[in-house]
Amino acid sequence: MFFLLTSFVVVAIPYVIERFGLRVRFGLFALLFWLFVFQFVLIFSIDALLQNFATSMPDLLESMLTTLGGFAFVTIGITPIITLVLAAAYLLFALGQWLFDRDEKDMPTPQRHFTVAIDGPAASGKGTLARRIAEAYGFHHLDTGLTYRAVAKVLMDQNMPLDDEFLAEKAARSVDLTKLDRAVLSAHAVGEAASKVAVMPAVRRALVAMQHSFAERPPGAVLDGRDIGTVVCPDAPVKLYITASPEARARRRYDEIRSNGGGANYEEILEDLTRRDARDMGRTDSPLKPAADAHLLDTTEMDIETAFLSAKTLIDQALAKNTH
Numbered sequence: 001m002f003f004l005l006t007s008f009v010v011v012a013i014p015y016v017i018e019r020f021g022l023r024v025r026f027g028l029f030a031l032l033f034w035l036f037v038f039q040f041v042l043i044f045s046i047d048a049l050l051q052n053f054a055t056s057m058p059d060l061l062e063s064m065l066t067t068l069g070g071f072a073f074v075t076i077g078i079t080p081i082i083t084l085v086l087a088a089a090y091l092l093f094a095l096g097q098w099l100f101d102r103d104e105k106d107m108p109t110p111q112r113h114f115t116v117a118i119d120g121p122a123a124s125g126k127g128t129l130a131r132r133i134a135e136a137y138g139f140h141h142l143d144t145g146l147t148y149r150a151v152a153k154v155l156m157d158q159n160m161p162l163d164d165e166f167l168a169e170k171a172a173r174s175v176d177l178t179k180l181d182r183a184v185l186s187a188h189a190v191g192e193a194a195s196k197v198a199v200m201p202a203v204r205r206a207l208v209a210m211q212h213s214f215a216e217r218p219p220g221a222v223l224d225g226r227d228i229g230t231v232v233c234p235d236a237p238v239k240l241y242i243t244a245s246p247e248a249r250a251r252r253r254y255d256e257i258r259s260n261g262g263g264a265n266y267e268e269i270l271e272d273l274t275r276r277d278a279r280d281m282g283r284t285d286s287p288l289k290p291a292a293d294a295h296l297l298d299t300t301e302m303d304i305e306t307a308f309l310s311a312k313t314l315i316d317q318a319l320a321k322n323t324h
């Protein structure tokens with residue numbers, strides 16, 4: 001009896017490991033387990049039969065039943081031994097699996113990132129929209145216009161010409177993305193100078209490289225400028241091209257300067273913007289133009305919140321596609 005109970009426990013334990021530990025629904029141990037139970041029942045049934053009916057049984061049947069009972073008794077003794085060996089092998093296998101899984105979990109998974117590219121002419125509302133998106137989605141934001149403005153500011157501060165490509169490239173290489181001071185760089189004159197240095201390919205190459213690595217920051221980045229969808233992030237899942245009539249843009253810039261306490265002339269601003277648009281759209285290297293797959297958003301009659309909601313619909317659709 002003790003032998004049978006021990007056998008039962010030895011078979012049952014690996015079965016439990018298999019079923020609940022290794023999550024095998026019906027495996028080798030389960031088979032052995034039920035075989036064991038079957039043999040157990042067989043032995044007791046044969047034993048009961050022989051005890052009660054042996055005298056009235058033909059000799060041949062009695063000897064067959066005795067042989068079968070003996071065979072079941074022997075195999076019931078072997079089953080736990082086989083099971084024990086298999087259990088040990090299985091446990092080693094499970095341990096290997098566990099270690100392997102743990103190693104996989106420890107491995108750094110490639111960080112996912114999502115890019116929103118926003119382009120458009122001056123004062124169309126790119127920056128405002130980009131900041132709003134970055135805030136809503138927890139993404140990093142880079143106003144790439146500030147990088148061109150930073151190059152122009154360095155040259156202006158040192159009274160250097162704005163068309164010397166060698167000097168401008170040197171200034172571009174010294175730009176530090178963490179030190180772009182919007183308050184200093186947002187001056188109207190700096191924007192005009194930035195548009196001039198932005199025509200030089202060497203300057204663009206240096207700045208585009210920085211902008212490109214910024215765009216890869218996880219979990220996502222919003223970049224606004226003139227060539228984000230076409231050159232800096234041509235693979236961005238969301239590209240927006242923001243426009244507004246020159247008059248609406250000049251009015252916005254005028255209001256912005258006035259609300260900051262500055263003096264401004266609407267006609268002059270309109271003229272400057274028109275000239276800057278022509279330069280930004282007409283240059284040979286990376287001219288301002290919508291990417292073929294960009295969504296156009298005309299904000300002339302659209303307030304900031306409505307523009308944001310339009311962009312949000314597109315971003316949510318692209319994010320849903322990205323996670324499937």
Ligand SMILES: Nc1ncnc2c1ncn2[C@@H]1O[C@H](COP(=O)(O)OP(=O)(O)O)[C@@H](O)[C@H]1O
Pocket residue numbers: 120121122123124125126127128129252253256299302303304307
């Ligand atoms: N849809 C809009 N409606 C009205 N004003 C806007 C809108 N979008 C932006 N503005 C305002 O226009 C000005 C210029 O916007 P900004 O985002 O700096 O343009 P950009 O980055 O294209 O030069 C800001 O004062 C901003 O508050």
Ligand SMILES: Nc1ccn([C@H]2C[C@H](O)[C@@H](COP(=O)(O)OP(=O)(O)O)O2)c(=O)n1
Pocket residue numbers: 121122123124144145146148149191194195198224225226227228276280
């Ligand atoms: N990605 C970019 C961003 C700006 N530029 C250039 C062209 C723009 O006239 C200047 C200034 O850009 P910025 O976006 O700061 O100008 P606005 O805020 O729209 O007036 O820099 C560019 O060539 N490419």
